[in-house]
Amino acid sequence: MRAREIKEGKVFLTKRSESAFSGKFFRPILFWTIGLVALALAAWLASPEGRNGAWTFWGGAYLVLGWIGLFLPFATYSGGLAAPSPTPTRSVTLRALSIAALYFVVAAFGKPVAEYRQRVETGGDITVQFPLGPETPATILSLAEAVRASPPERFSFSTDRPLARPPNWLMFSFHSFFALAAFCILSAFLGQLVAFLTNGLSPPARTNTRWAVGLITAFLVLAASTLGNAWVRQDFSNSGYVGAWAPLVIPLVELGLLMWLARHRGGRTHPNPPGSPSD
Secondary structure (H helix, E strand, O other): OOOEEEEOOEEEEOHHHHHHHHHHHHHHHHHHHHHHHHHHHHHHHHOHHHHHOOOOHHHHHHHHHHHHHHHHHHHHHHHHHOOOOOOOHHHHHHHHHHHHHHHHHHHHHHHHHHHHHHHHHOOOOHHHHOOOOOOOHHHHHHHHHHHHHOOOOOOOOOOOOHHHOOHHHHHHHHHHHHHHHHHHHHHHHHHHHHHHHOOOOOHHHHHHHHHHHHHHHHHHHHHHHHHHHHHHHHOOOOOHHHHHHHHHHHHHHHHHHHHHHHHHHHHHHOOOOOOOOOO
16 A cells, blocks of 8 residues: 555545654654753753752753743644655644644643642742732733732732733733744644755755754744743733734744745646645
8 A cells, every 4th residue: 555645636645654644743843852851951950050959849840841832832843844745734734733732731731830839849938929820821811800900009020929910911921822832833834845845955955954944933933032022021001912923923924935935846846735725
């Protein structure tokens, strides 16, 4: 049985090739995420804080889950790169959605709960620092509603004054979870399109081009997220929604350009380029 069948310009994956594609998609994401987390952990352990601080279970979980949430959306690009060409858009979408869901669980629930448990573990005053519990998305919305209902005399970003945080910044935090989950999906498609467009290059040029696009995209999105955070903090009237979602303009513009290039190339070399309607 062939691993891939092409009929009437459409691509159909067999069960065996679906399983093989899953391995090719998830393995590099897992490899890069674990590798980057290990490097971050090693650097932290070598730092004065890591050498002198008391190690606790929830403290370690808080660090590791935070790093996973940081690296996973960008590591998803490597899964897109591993997608064989042509691959149906549906197949990539379903796998990218699973990574987005994993990111959301880790960043929006795992990390806040670990931080909360760490403060309990170390004897912190959780009634002051977490008056409504772990800062999951629902808790952040409740905090924003509480601040709007009873505004403080002066806004503050202090961890000891959660009910004095600006509502726009709280909304920035809330929307950031969803924006980065969406970026996981965009990152996978970006990798797939870059892989498709660089197939004809020599191995050194192909590798360099693929990783240059990934690294530049990661740098620009991180920079835009940092600037968005600073912009929201600068003026309490600035929209947290805009600050959180604006960085996605970068991968969307890249995808639009690459899609145009892929269709132009696919029209001459392949009946079904990535993202075509027949997917």
